[in-house]
Amino acid sequence: MAKAFAWMGLILVLVQGGALGRLARRYGETALLLVGEALTIVALVCLPRAASVPLLLWWLTPLAFGNSLATAVLPSLLTFHAPAQRRGEVLGLSSSMGSVGRIIGPLAGGALYDWGRPMPFWVGAALCGVALVLALGLPRRATKASLRAAE
DSSP, X not given: OHHHHHHHHHHHHXXXXXXXXXXXXXXXXXXXXXXXXXXXXXXXXXXXXXXSHHHHHHHHHHHHHHHHHHHHHHHHHHHHHSOGGGHHHHHHXXXXXXXXXXXXXXXXXXXXXXXXXXXXXXXXXXXHHHHHHHHTTSOSSOOHHHHHHHO
């Protein structure tokens, strides 16, 4: 299990510490959110089938990469789309909801596990699917005009 956490941590560092800025400038935050959610969905659907450590590490790779992209670009997207006078409130609410998720998530995951080992993964994939559909409605790139309009 330590290898799995170390592997995911390495991917997070490489993506968020190195590649993210270049990827965001090239493709835009919305595209990175969409790719991140899609990778996370695929990984969550496939992870319950990982019957060995190599397969576990294989499916943790898109999970870590996708989650890293999605979580890193959310504050930027919130900043782009929130009115200037409410940005602090929106970012604070987002942070609070993340904390609530870290409380409810393990409890719900444990209850779902009682219904079957794959259930937490599949429900997580479905929730990411909802996020993906919602993100499809976002503009592909924030423009200088849209940023000025949000001011």
